[in-house]
Amino acid sequence: EAAVTQSPRNKVAVTGGKVTLSCNQTNNHNNMYWYRQDTGHGLRLIHYSYGAGSTEKGDIPDGYKASRPSQENFSLILELATPSQTSVYFCASGDRDKPHEQYFGPGTRLTVL
Amino acid sequence: EQQVQQSPASLVLQEAENAELQCSFSIFTNQVQWFYQRPGGRLVSLLYNPSGTKQSGRLTSTTVIKERRSSLHISSSQITDSGTYLCAPDTNAYKVIFGKGTHLHVLP
Incomplete structure (x- = not known):
């Protein structure tokens, strides 16, 4: 099974601050995705990528940016x-x-906060 | 508009009972995937099938694409089956859309 890791696992930030969430996968997959999950909304797609250098807007991209510097990493x-x-x-x-x-x-x- | 609807929203069973989870969708899709998630945990793929019936252990998924519906049958439920089951039909745009899930609680 594909190995996908995320860091950090928990984060507390202040309003107006910059936050970067990182994701790494080790199975050479082309596509990567970022979702958020909230009670009452389920999983919603924020951004996705077809490969290194590409990012695409998902269903709720406002307020978020994405970066895919390599096949393995998606932020x-x-x-x-x-x-x-x-x-x-x-x-x-x-x-x-x-x-x-x-x-x-x-x-x-x-x-x- | 909610593109993927799941029912029931929650379900409580006694151990060993069977469960039938339903999913209907308004989008065009070629196949449906079912995921399992423990509270606060990662999603794990259970089954996916383009149409017809597909079985994996105690789980059976039946999908009728033309009628835009899918179901997941869990036989002989166990306490460890408790969690959230998510239906996710794929779209033609290299992505899937998730329903809100059915929260299953299996009691001893």
């Missing part, structure tokens, strides 16, 4: 964090032609 960046961005964030990776086969990381719990 989610909150330039000016707000309390509404308090959530659990999941990273996933998958094969280019199999969007249904996504392998998830353990999640990062972000609290913005």
Whole structure:
């Protein structure tokens, strides 16, 4: 099974601060994804990437940026964090032609005060 | 508009009972994947199938693409089956869309 790791696992940030969430996968998957999960909303796609150097907007990209500097790494960046961005964030990776086969990381719990 | 709907939202069973989870979707899709998640835990893929019936151990998924629905049957439930089950049909844009899930609680 694909190995997807996230760091940090927990983060407390202040409103207006910059937050970077990191994701690493070791199975050479082309696609990577960032989701947030909130009670009442389920999992929602923020940004995704088809490969190194590419980033695409998902369903709720406002307030977030993404960076894919290499095949293995995909970062989610909150330039000016707000309390509404308090959530659990999941990273996933998958094969280019199999969007249904996504392998998830353990999640990062972000609290913005 | 909610593109993926799951029912029931929550379900309580006695151990050894069977469970039937439903998923309907308004988007065009080629296949549906079911995920399992423990509270606060990562998602784990259970089954995916383009159509028809697919089984893995005590889990059976039945998908009828033309009718835009899928179901997950859990037989002989165990306490360790407790958690959230998420339905995720894929789209043509290299991504999947998740339902809000069914929260299953299996009692001893």
